[in-house]
Amino acid sequence: MKLNINKLKKLLKKRKIDVGLIINSRLNDPSFFYFADVIPEHAFMFVSSKFPTRIYCSALECEQKKKQSSIKNFKELNKKAIDNIKLLIKKHKIKKIGLNFSYVTVSEHKRLKKLFSGIKIVDLSQDLKQLRAIKTKKEILLYKQASKLTETVWAKTINAIKKHKLKTELQVKEFIEAEIEKDGYKTSFPLIVASGKNAAIPHYSPRQNKLKGFCVVDFGINYNGYCTDITRTFFVGKSTKKEIELYNLVNNAKNYASTLITPGKRTAFVTKKTRQALGKYEKYFTHGLGHGIGLEIHEFPNLKTEAKDKFYPGMIFTIEPGIYIKNKLGIRIEDDYLLGEKGLIQLTKAPKDLVVINR
Ligand SMILES: [Mn+2]
Numbered sequence: 001m002k003l004n005i006n007k008l009k010k011l012l013k014k015r016k017i018d019v020g021l022i023i024n025s026r027l028n029d030p031s032f033f034y035f036a037d038v039i040p041e042h043a044f045m046f047v048s049s050k051f052p053t054r055i056y057c058s059a060l061e062c063e064q065k066k067k068q069s070s071i072k073n074f075k076e077l078n079k080k081a082i083d084n085i086k087l088l089i090k091k092h093k094i095k096k097i098g099l100n101f102s103y104v105t106v107s108e109h110k111r112l113k114k115l116f117s118g119i120k121i122v123d124l125s126q127d128l129k130q131l132r133a134i135k136t137k138k139e140i141l142l143y144k145q146a147s148k149l150t151e152t153v154w155a156k157t158i159n160a161i162k163k164h165k166l167k168t169e170l171q172v173k174e175f176i177e178a179e180i181e182k183d184g185y186k187t188s189f190p191l192i193v194a195s196g197k198n199a200a201i202p203h204y205s206p207r208q209n210k211l212k213g214f215c216v217v218d219f220g221i222n223y224n225g226y227c228t229d230i231t232r233t234f235f236v237g238k239s240t241k242k243e244i245e246l247y248n249l250v251n252n253a254k255n256y257a258s259t260l261i262t263p264g265k266r267t268a269f270v271t272k273k274t275r276q277a278l279g280k281y282e283k284y285f286t287h288g289l290g291h292g293i294g295l296e297i298h299e300f301p302n303l304k305t306e307a308k309d310k311f312y313p314g315m316i317f318t319i320e321p322g323i324y325i326k327n328k329l330g331i332r333i334e335d336d337y338l339l340g341e342k343g344l345i346q347l348t349k350a351p352k353d354l355v356v357i358n359r
Helices: 004-014 030-036 062-068 079-091 106-115 125-133 137-162 169-182 196-200 241-260 267-277 279-284
Strands: 019-024 043-047 054-057 074-076 096-099 120-123 192-195 213-219 221-223 230-236 290-292 299-303 316-319 322-325 329-332 335-340 343-346 355-357
Touching: 004 019, 004 030, 004 043, 004 125, 019 030, 030 043, 030 125, 054 062, 062 074, 074 079, 079 106, 106 120, 125 299, 137 169, 137 213, 137 221, 137 230, 137 316, 137 335, 137 355, 169 192, 169 213, 192 196, 196 213, 196 322, 196 329, 213 329, 230 241, 230 329, 241 267, 241 279, 241 316, 241 322, 241 329, 267 279, 267 299, 279 322, 299 316
Parallel strands: 019 096, 054 074, 096 120, 230 355
Antiparallel strands: 019 043, 043 054, 192 213, 213 230, 290 299, 290 316, 316 335, 322 329, 335 343
């Protein structure tokens, strides 16, 4: 089995860094889970080509986490551990340590600088993001399962809305949350359910408002650590021809974006082209075209006009164009995609036509 930790060792070698130190403490670093398959509450992982990977972990969790982890060298985090670490550093003549700066607090950084005095500490955050952007076979399989589950939850939701069981934004939110929890999972971010003019606010929080006009629902499942992210827009009431045209414009833009994505293509190029496809509605598309997903809801690559990222096989990301007209309406359609060796694979599938629910 190919372990993720080997990717980190390769990276450290390339960057001439003696030790990679991944910390899961005050801030939960998803990279810790990525490399160790466990999330202890308080733990330090030392990765190096000079000695076997070791994890220092609180005595309360050590035995249990060791059983679940792909890394077998667990040690208790006690006073002796500090001397132990100092000895390790000295013995292997460690000169440079890499840290994930995105997940170390200022006070932790201060303490580490004191502990590792005379040793250079460098940032690994960008490298770790790049590394995690290319998904492994195991991750891709998890995403295929997660996408199916996300679609099933949505199918149940839209059915309940059609049957008039769910009438308000909050009812939709609670229904989706309950469905996800029933399956033993959690949502991957706070749900968005926005009706009518509320839908013009991309990150709106649901309230007791009746579903009316264009309704935007944005949700995802945290499936064994991996986040899905989809948005569906449906219409409650009598839709006009113009409204159906607007929906189709967004949906077509999304499909167009998917035809532009090939290995090596710049994300900024795809974003710009898709924006242009919205014609005079381009100015109402006020956010990025999409983002990578994984252990975090926003990962590499970044689908923005100013991004420097490129598409590579193994990447999993969202495509989510939208238009938002203040005090009037909002439309967003979002699906998750995998760039495979042979081209783009759509993991979740939005309906082709606008769902209109007459009330
Ligand atoms: Mn998204």
